[in-house]
Amino acid sequence: MRISTQEHPALVKAQSVMDALPWLNRHQGKICVIKFGGNAMIDDELKAAFAHDIVFLRHAGLKPVVVHGGGPQISKALKLHDIESEFKAGLRVTSPEAMNVVRMVLAGQVQRELVGLINQHGPLAVGLTGEDADTITAVKHWPEGEEGEKVDIGRVGEIAGVNAGAVEALLADGRIPVISPVARSVDDDYVYNVNADTAAAAVAAALNAHTLVFLTDVEGLYADWPDSDEVISRLSASELEKILPELADGMVPKMAGCLHAVRNGVGSARVIDGRVQHSVLLEMFTREEIGTLVMPDIEDDLR
Numbered sequence: 476m477r478i479s480t481q482e483h484p485a486l487v488k489a490q491s492v493m494d495a496l497p498w499l500n501r502h503q504g505k506i507c508v509i510k511f512g513g514n515a516m517i518d519d520e521l522k523a524a525f526a527h528d529i530v531f532l533r534h535a536g537l538k539p540v541v542v543h544g545g546g547p548q549i550s551k552a553l554k555l556h557d558i559e560s561e562f563k564a565g566l567r568v569t570s571p572e573a574m575n576v577v578r579m580v581l582a583g584q585v586q587r588e589l590v591g592l593i594n595q596h597g598p599l600a601v602g603l604t605g606e607d608a609d610t611i612t613a614v615k616h617w618p619e620g621e622e623g624e625k626v627d628i629g630r631v632g633e634i635a636g637v638n639a640g641a642v643e644a645l646l647a648d649g650r651i652p653v654i655s656p657v658a659r660s661v662d663d664d665y666v667y668n669v670n671a672d673t674a675a676a677a678v679a680a681a682l683n684a685h686t687l688v689f690l691t692d693v694e695g696l697y698a699d700w701p702d703s704d705e706v707i708s709r710l711s712a713s714e715l716e717k718i719l720p721e722l723a724d725g726m727v728p729k730m731a732g733c734l735h736a737v738r739n740g741v742g743s744a745r746v747i748d749g750r751v752q753h754s755v756l757l758e759m760f761t762r763e764e765i766g767t768l769v770m771p772d773i774e775d776d777l778r
């Protein structure tokens with residue numbers, strides 16, 4: 476006798492688990508880099524659900540690596556310390572005293588909280604900043620002004636390199652690396668503030684990750700922002716390259732990060748809405764076409 480899902484609602488749950496099977500197979504043993512943006516960390520429930528999802532990925536046989544942001548949290552702390560904060564070309568102008576606060580908030584607050592939340596599920600997460608084992612190194616970043624002149628925005632770094640050895644060792648040990656976007660300088664004794672999207676993309680490329688996922692506070696890349704909220708669901712690297720100069724604000728480093736990643740060996744990159752609970756699981760284990768997907772120009776079907 477055949478029992479239907481109507482007669483036995485628990486079968487619906489069994490079906491959901493079965494539906495995940497092809498995705499579990501596809502992602503098995505693969506590295507996925509997940510960038511958790513400061514704007515997506517809106518409340519404690521969301522942060523706890525994020526930690527849960529990351530642990531789920533790990534137990535499902537993936538190798539998750541978290542790179543976190545903390546822009547709003549840094550702005551709040553700078554205000555408390557009476558330090559002025561402004562952005563130029565989407566990057567925070569970072570004085571030496573602001574840099575101390577940036578480092579304290581990213582490594583001492585945001586990263587600690589995420590590590591703590593993940594480790595409520597077992598001794599998995601290990602926090603590090605780009606400074607540890609020279610994981611992310613940088614040189615001073617000099618953006619161009621309107622007349623092509625170099626603009627000094629202080630202790631902001633341009634990534635010089637990623638040494639993935641420490642992260643790979645943690646992954647081999649079954650751990651979940653949680654990385655703060657602070658980099659060690661290669662040519663002076665400073666530490667530099669690096670945009671978290673840029674850091675996540677560089678780490679994903681260095682690890683040759685299977686996928687890179689950005690969790691932010693919008694549904695994806697809007698076609699005509701701020702006038703419309705029509706999400707662009709899919710872009711090739713060359714399509715993205717064409718529209719990149721038209722993009723603004725926080726989407727610039729995120730989409731530039733997607734492009735850098737898929738042009739440097741990462742299988743795919745996606746921007747999704749981190750305000751939706753368990754959006755990471757939806758992205759990784761269902762057919763739901765959420766957010767904006769960026770694919771390399773030549774799709775590698777073997778991935």
Ligand SMILES: Nc1ncnc2c1ncn2[C@@H]1O[C@H](COP(=O)(O)OP(=O)(O)O)[C@@H](O)[C@H]1O
Pocket residue numbers: 511512513514515544545546672690691692693695696697698699700722723724725726
């Ligand atoms: N075309 C666009 N589509 C969607 N969001 C956009 C677009 N252009 C700019 N934005 C802005 O980018 C923001 C996301 O970037 P950001 O604030 O840096 O978030 P995060 O902390 O997640 O890195 C959105 O909240 C939105 O205000």
Ligand SMILES: CC(=O)N[C@@H](CCC(=O)OP(=O)(O)O)C(=O)O
Pocket residue numbers: 511512513514543544545546547549565566567577631632656668669670671672
């Ligand atoms: C140079 C620069 O702008 N660094 C960023 C680092 C944090 C970050 O990028 O956080 P989100 O991902 O939450 O925006 C900052 O100081 O805000």
